[in-house]
Amino acid sequence: MSKKQDIMAATLDLIHEEGLQSVTFSKLFKRANVGSGTIYNYFANKEELVNAVYKEARLHMGEYLMQGYDPEASLYERFKCLQLNRLRFGIDFPKEFLFIDSFSYSPYISPELRNMDDPRHSVEVVLSLIVEGQKHGVIKEMDSHFCHQLIHGIISSVLKGYYVEKYPLNEIQIQQMLEASWKAILV
Amino acid sequence: MSKKQDIMAATLDLIHEEGLQSVTFSKLFKRANVGSGTIYNYFANKEELVNAVYKEARLHMGEYLMQGYDPEASLYERFKCLQLNRLRFGIDFPKEFLFIDSFSYSPYISPELRNMDDPRHSVEVVLSLIVEGQKHGVIKEMDSHFCHQLIHGIISSVLKGYYVEKYPLNEIQIQQMLEASWKAILV
Amino acid sequence: MSKKQDIMAATLDLIHEEGLQSVTFSKLFKRANVGSGTIYNYFANKEELVNAVYKEARLHMGEYLMQGYDPEASLYERFKCLQLNRLRFGIDFPKEFLFIDSFSYSPYISPELRNMDDPRHSVEVVLSLIVEGQKHGVIKEMDSHFCHQLIHGIISSVLKGYYVEKYPLNEIQIQQMLEASWKAILV
Amino acid sequence: MSKKQDIMAATLDLIHEEGLQSVTFSKLFKRANVGSGTIYNYFANKEELVNAVYKEARLHMGEYLMQGYDPEASLYERFKCLQLNRLRFGIDFPKEFLFIDSFSYSPYISPELRNMDDPRHSVEVVLSLIVEGQKHGVIKEMDSHFCHQLIHGIISSVLKGYYVEKYPLNEIQIQQMLEASWKAILV
DNA sequence: TATGAATGAGATTTCATTCAT
DNA sequence: CATGAATGAAATCTCATTCAT
Known part of the structure; x- marks a missing residue:
């Protein structure tokens, strides 16, 4: 290395x-x-270093989120893929996940970096999935960014509780999380 | 002052x-x-100062969460009261809310403080509300802490998007958040 | 102090x-x-410190140059006073003198500082003395700043030789310096 | 190169x-x-590099000073040649000149180097010229090193004023400098 | 209590120098 | 010879803390 x-x-x-x-x-x-x-x-200084680490973590996560993503699959299948990928990223890479979660809303990270998309366009994919679901009358009408926050918030929060060992995170909880986040945004 | x-x-x-x-x-x-x-x-030093600020913010939030809470009201009314109070606290006191959210899992805050309950016992109230809902077959069976994380995660996440001005947060979004968090945990 | x-x-x-x-x-x-x-x-940093020391030395020298200066005295008396004061400043305050001499033309000193005048206006006094002498037909016609450099250059150079002990600097040499600098600029 | x-x-x-x-x-x-x-x-290190640059500049200047020097010419012609060569060196090679001027009395330059004479013996030539002039009753009696400093000091000082653009340095000023330095040391 | 000049341990940063290629 | 990434000693600079007033 x-x-x-x-x-x-x-x-x-x-x-x-x-x-x-x-x-x-x-x-x-x-x-x-x-x-x-x-x-x-x-790196010119600490801030540049931290920003570089943040950027790399975001790229890594963006890559991970699109694993096995099949644009031809059903709406729910695609939703499930994205949610599970995100959760699994948090389970497999807790350091990256927590770092992104903590610093995305911190003054330490520049707004351009916060709003970056990745080469696999994972952010855009989620947003257009939401819009598509709304067009088909499956997902409730609401601002797509708002909806995005809803379903990601559930994952972040569930992971944080898991990190401090409030509960295990095995298939049962994973299914519960998936169901909860899907029901939360259905019409 | x-x-x-x-x-x-x-x-x-x-x-x-x-x-x-x-x-x-x-x-x-x-x-x-x-x-x-x-x-x-x-304050003896910086750490004590920050912990004091954290403690005060937690007390303030704990107080705020219980505003208008009627133990005799219906399950959903009580759920709604707690969720709305939390959201409104985030809207009215963004500095306190974000500070609590960021540092609750930070090594800067002593563990005793992190796990504190407040004089109004807002944490316990939420947990027992969940258990009660499950007993009545309204809320899906799952670990109560897990469930707690689900519904709070939605609020945190929605607020963070609002703070960075991804969307407004008026009555429409507030109702959407409420509905989403309720549907997320229903059987 | x-x-x-x-x-x-x-x-x-x-x-x-x-x-x-x-x-x-x-x-x-x-x-x-x-x-x-x-x-x-x-001082914010080393450069500011050095500039402050330079400024103070210049003020000190400016003050010293005007000691016993009588504006009513004859042209030569006034010339003599200024030249002797400068030489004596160099003898009495070698550190200040050498520091000013070395840094006046160094990139370390900002141009504004290099061209500063002092509250006693010693620079202006020398220049107007030269102009006056030229008006009276005593001092040769030439750019007054150029003439200024001529007579100061003699002092600086004589002092530097003295500092490295090439020769003593007692009354004989002082008179020789005075005579040389006066003859250098006469018509 | x-x-x-x-x-x-x-x-x-x-x-x-x-x-x-x-x-x-x-x-x-x-x-x-x-x-x-x-x-x-x-170069073994920075100090050696700087000393090498200093030495080269000194050799270059020593060479330059003796350009067109005719040992058979009259005393004034020889004086004029040496003074003009020095001035012209300063005009043509400001970086070398200023570097020599600044560092000749600096602790960064080793003492042997400071006191070096060059292969053309320019230092010795000036000193013996002064002594010869005094023997003939043309140049005022004074320590030859002192006299040396007088006439070189005028050149350095005039050049420094020129470098910071206090005045131009064309034929008029060159003649004025020459005249001033000659009159300064005449009996 | 309230203050702020002074402190010095420790953090950041620079830069001459080395060494494997 | 020429290179430049890596180094670490030494420099600059920060900042929580003290203490005399």
Whole structure:
């Protein structure tokens, strides 16, 4: 792995373990096993580093969300695919997921980055799925971004409870989550 | 307003505007219009200050959630009251709401504080409401904490989209949110 | 003496002893006997500090140049007063003099500062003295700034040779310098 | 041009533009268009590089000063030749001239280098010219080094005023400088 | 209580130098 | 010879905290 990757991975680890406000460069260098000046070959400062980590995590998640997505499948099948992919991303990559969740609404992340779409256009896909469902009279009429927030909010919240071990997250809960988020937006 | 209140208000303002990691004491003193030593008459250090602000916000929210709560009302009326109170708290006190939301899972807040209940027992009330609904066959069987996360996640998420001006949040959206969260957990 | 004065005096000392490029903050703090953060209460950074020291030295020299200056005295008496004052300033305050001499034409000093006049208007006095002498047919016609440089250049150069102990600088040499600079600009 | 020459030229340029204390190796490499390790093939460290640049500039100036010098010419002709050569060197090679002027008394330059004479013995020539003039009763009796400083000081000072565009430096001013420096040391 | 100049530990950042290619 | 990524010692700078007033 390249030094740059080492640094970004160590950054994500430390933010997850101790929170951004206690990530110092010296902890970072030790963790990433690089010299103290090395970071400046890649990032002008801490803010740029954190933004780069955020961007990479978003790209990773965007990629993951589209796994196995079949544009020809039924509306519900596609909904289910997107919701499950998101949940599984949160289960498989808790550090990335929590980091994105915490910083998406933080002043640390620039608004352009917050509103970025990814190469697989996962954001657009969700939004157009919602609009399509509304056109077919299956999903309730409402602002598509609002609807987007509804179904994602459920996943985030369920994952956070799982992360602090309020409950397990196995097939039963996964089905409950899926059902809840689908029923929430049906007409 | 007392010096102590000035300091706590300035802390919340700055956390909201720039994020905890960029709140420095010198910014705080300028904003609160107090001398740099004054804070130490009230708080032993920065962590204590932030915890005090968190505690106050939690108490404020706990109080707010129980406004107009009638234990004799119908299940749905009580559900509606709690959900609307929470949403309205987020609308009326965005700084408090976001602060609680961001730091509830942060290492900066002591675990005892994170798990605190308030004098009005708002957390317990929600959980027992869920259990009661399940006993009556109205709410779907699932872990009550899981269910709690579902309905709160919707509110948090909807509010965050509103905060970044993705959409307005007037009576129409409020009703949509209410309906969505109720349908999400019905049998 | 105030901390600010301590810092500025230590800066001048160190620049004189080791040159600007080897003045580090840690040497500065030790020499000035202040804590490492103290400087930032007074100067935003090193450049501001050096500029402040330069400005103070210029003010000091401007003050010194006008000592005993009698506007009613004869042209030569006034010339002599100004030249002697400048030379004596160089003898009495070698650190200030050399610092001004070295940095006046260095990119480190902002052009506004280089061209500053002082409250006693010593620069203007010299220039108008030259113009007056030219009007009376005593001093050769030439650009007054050019003439200014001629007579100051002699002093600077003589002082620098003295500083490295090429020769002593007692009454004999002082009279020789005075005579040379006067003859240099006569018609 | 060789890499070595590129590096030395870039060093002189940067010192002229920003001052020695802000010449960093990374600026140097970019300017000289060489890799960061290349310099160590030619110079052991920064100090050696700067000393090499100083030495080359001194040799260049020493060579230049003796241009067209005719040992058989009259005393004034020889004086004039040396003074004009020095002035013209300053006009044609401002970076070299200023660099020599600034660093001749700086601790960065080793003392042996500061006191070097050049292969054309320009320093000795000036000093013996002064002594000869005094023997013939043309130049006023004074320490020859002192006299040397007088006439060089005029040139340096006039050049520095010209560099910061206080006045032009064409034939008129050149003659005025020549006359002034000659009259300054006549009996 | 309230203040704010002073502090210094520790954070960030720079930059001359090395070394594998 | 030439390169430039990597280094880490040393520099600059920040900021929570103290303390005399």
